[in-house]
Amino acid sequence: MEIIVCIKPVLDPDLPPAKFTVDGKKNEVIPPEGVPFVMSPYDALAVEAALRIKEAQGGKITVLTQGTKYAEEIMRKALAMGADEGVILSDPAFEDSDGFGTAHVLAQTVKKIGKFDLILCGRQAADWDAGVVGSLIAEYLNIPVVIRAKSIEVLDGVLKIERISTNGSEVFELGLPALVTLSSEMGQVRIPSGWGIISAAKKQVPKWGATDIGTDPSQTGAAAAVNRLVKLYVPVYERKCEMVTGKDPAEAAARLTEKILAIKP
């Protein structure tokens, strides 16, 4: 079983809002200094799912991440959890790609690796929550995809997947190769052991650029982006409180009803 997992570094979603600021002019988040990015929690679930499959029936796990400042750090984390190999995709041409560009880079990398049975991704990245990269990789590779999986089992070369849907869950069976994105309902992600961290620190992680994986320059980078960020800001929530009174509960209720009806939907 050859499993490929795609992971992304994001600003730690557990950080309190006071820790970072937004540059409204450049439409950029200014992360707090000294606080490293973390593996997007949904992607960590994908690594966990891969490890569970490997434990159940053997195989090899290769982790991919598109290189930003913290790529190396989250790659080491995935390796420490138990992944076998990793590749960092790093090239100036990839910078400022949107989901489409990133999916192109990852799909090209998978093609270069050649051998694979299963690709796992998080259901969405915890920073932009777009949730398109997994499906796009499947599209580019022309393989089936199931998104928001809660559990994955592999039985005699057939994937059995329970996926979260709006009204409950659905169970799918599909052949390999396929791509699956993982949802938080899957459960707990393991914490790396000390020796896991030590063996991860010793592994070589190659960096591949545009020429290594043969990306199409017209499909990556800011110029190729299909999505355009219009405005980035920290939302301000306002709470107002108004006391409704009356000489008795009936009058208070009548006034309250009036006020509610006066609010336009």
Next chain:
Amino acid sequence: MEKFDAIVVGAGPAGCAAAYTMAKAGLTVLVLERGKYTGAKNMWGGAFFGPVMGEIFPEFRKEAPVERFINRHIISFMTKEDCLSIDFKSYHGDEGSSPGFIMLRAKFDRWMSTKVEQAGAILATGLEVTDFIFDGSRVAGVKVGTEEFPGNVVILTDGANSLLAKKAGLRDDYKAPDLKQGVKEIIKLPREVIEDRFGVSGSEGVVMEFVGACTKGLPGGGFIYTNQESLSVGVVVQLSALLENNVKASDLIEDFKEHPSVRPLIRNGETVEYSAHLIPVSGVAMMPRLYSGGILVAGDAAAMVLGTGLILEGANLAMAAGIAAGNTVIGAKALNDFSALALSQYESLLKESFVMKDLQTFRRAPHFLENPRIYNDYPEWTCAMMRGIFNSTGKARRNILEVVKESMKGKIGLMQLVGDTLKARKAI
């Protein structure tokens, strides 16, 4: 199972300096840090003094995340309503050449630990060392829960109140007066505002120390340090005094921020971080045994903190001790001898360096600084004297000597003053 040449417990200044020294010499080094990432839980005031940083990292002036270089020191005595300050500015050398500088731990620890990794050491975060592996009475590695990590030498740099030093049999329990508690807020302000309020420009910075009302007269002090775009504002107080007087350090910092001489400095600032930490302050009197078979201890874990009341230095001593520990292990490795006798070289190195010399010179300071008059009567007296000198009452003025005498009345006896001055001469 792989056995490391050295295992370093804690990636603060002491641990990083030790690990860097050894890794550069080609030793296999494992650094275990309990924080989720380096610097995650660490704090300090932020003023680093002396040349030791440049000795280990010659490139630090260009690379390290220095907030500001110190060219202005302000020492203030405060009562509830007054504040008398000595303001020392120094413009020797170019901007950025000052031997003192201000840094934030989150950034500094990360920079330093990256250096350690680049030198070849393995840094593993999120792992809290809980115990040792013993070989007879000799330490032969560490345990993190049920996981074991064998090593020829363990360097303990786990900071103040090291429980592991106790477990290794290197120290007894501390007494409450041996520790101070520090609390600190980081208050965000625009760079231009900081430069205007503190009279600095470019990379210049100020350290301000306060004595008196900021600790409600308890042994300790307050501080304000300028970062690039924030202020570090804090209070350090003797732990036993807090307990005895039922005072909370968190309340003291609130009062400190409200003091009329502090409030305008932090006005409109936003508190973005709050932290608290212990400081070992009794110096040589509380120092553990520094080595034993297979183990060395350095930095706060060995109480290497110098406090004279006017300065608080720990990070530079920690780094110097870390370097000495590292060099000791390099020597031990060459002879493949990690016995207590071989590791005793560490103590010799420390005695030759400023670490033990300074701690010896100021060995009486901790006791001297417990004198409550320093935090009550003297600020009251000096401020009353200044009020007397500057206050114009419409009546005939008295000469200055009379003002001084008057201000001492009921506060300080002449003999006390002479006695305390003599003690101060010996202690600091």
